[in-house]
Amino acid sequence: MFKRMVAGLVFYISVVFLTLFWSLTIILSDLLPEFAKNGRCNRGHAMAAIWGRTMFATIPGWHVNLEGRENIPAKNDPVVMVANHESLVDILVIYFLKMQFRWLSKESVMRIPILGRAMRVCGHIPLKRGDKSSHEAALRASADWLQRGISMFFFPEGTRSETPGQMRPFKVGAFKLSAECGVDVLPIALKGAGKVFRKGATLPDSATVKIKVLPRTRRLEGETYEAYASRVRSTIESALTEMA
Numbered sequence: 625m626f627k628r629m630v631a632g633l634v635f636y637i638s639v640v641f642l643t644l645f646w647s648l649t650i651i652l653s654d655l656l657p658e659f660a661k662n663g664r665c666n667r668g669h670a671m672a673a674i675w676g677r678t679m680f681a682t683i684p685g686w687h688v689n690l691e692g693r694e695n696i697p698a699k700n701d702p703v704v705m706v707a708n709h710e711s712l713v714d715i716l717v718i719y720f721l722k723m724q725f726r727w728l729s730k731e732s733v734m735r736i737p738i739l740g741r742a743m744r745v746c747g748h749i750p751l752k753r754g755d756k757s758s759h760e761a762a763l764r765a766s767a768d769w770l771q772r773g774i775s776m777f778f779f780p781e782g783t784r785s786e787t788p789g790q791m792r793p794f795k796v797g798a799f800k801l802s803a804e805c806g807v808d809v810l811p812i813a814l815k816g817a818g819k820v821f822r823k824g825a826t827l828p829d830s831a832t833v834k835i836k837v838l839p840r841t842r843r844l845e846g847e848t849y850e851a852y853a854s855r856v857r858s859t860i861e862s863a864l865t866e867m868a
Contacts, residue, residue: 651745697840727749727777731752
């Protein structure tokens with residue numbers, strides 16, 4: 625219990641300090657000249673990735689094991705990334721892939737002072753749950769990023785799993801986006817994130833988060849969006865079973 629309390633203290637100090645430091649750095653970086661296409665957002669994302677990897681590495685007992693590096697796409701080869709969702713720390717471990725991507729965030733999170741501004745500099749997209757027009761706008765913005773050569777990242781379950789390893793049904797938005805934009809889906813299996821910080825917990829646990837990047841796929845001829853989503857979900861589910 626003592627080790628958990630120490631880890632918890634380090635975690636909360638890291639969250640506050642690193643998030644404030646890197647958010648302000650990202651905001652200030654937006655004042656610098658843009659030297660390339662997507663320059664400001666790419667630069668902001670690169671800084672955010674340092675924030676995520678540093679914060680994860682700072683917590684005692686937290687480790688990452690990455691498999692499937694050969695499946696990580698090359699630069700300017702956009703995909704729709706989809707992963708199961710176990711914990712709040714999922715997004716931190718995705719930064720270990722070291723690739724450019726954008727993701728959807730609750731509109732309320734992007735209204736948080738400093739943090740929300742930094743997220744907008746990085747090019748992340750606000751989403752208001754239950755608002756059809758907001759969902760449509762988010763998908764249009766996602767398509768725009770794909771056309772500009774930047775991958776999009778989704779948690780198709782929509783929210784975290786109640787029990788780690790037991791996925792909710794996948795929503796079809798990410799798969800429809802993939803098909804309409806003519807890009808592949810990149811399935812990613814995350815195992816252990818639900819253990820390092822369990823849903824409803826106030827203190828972290830020690831654990832290794834396993835990331836497995838699976839071979840990319842795309843919609844088959846005649847396949848419905850629901851079947852497409854279900855097929856990719858089964859692929860991730862099988863990978864999670866093997867990782868256990």
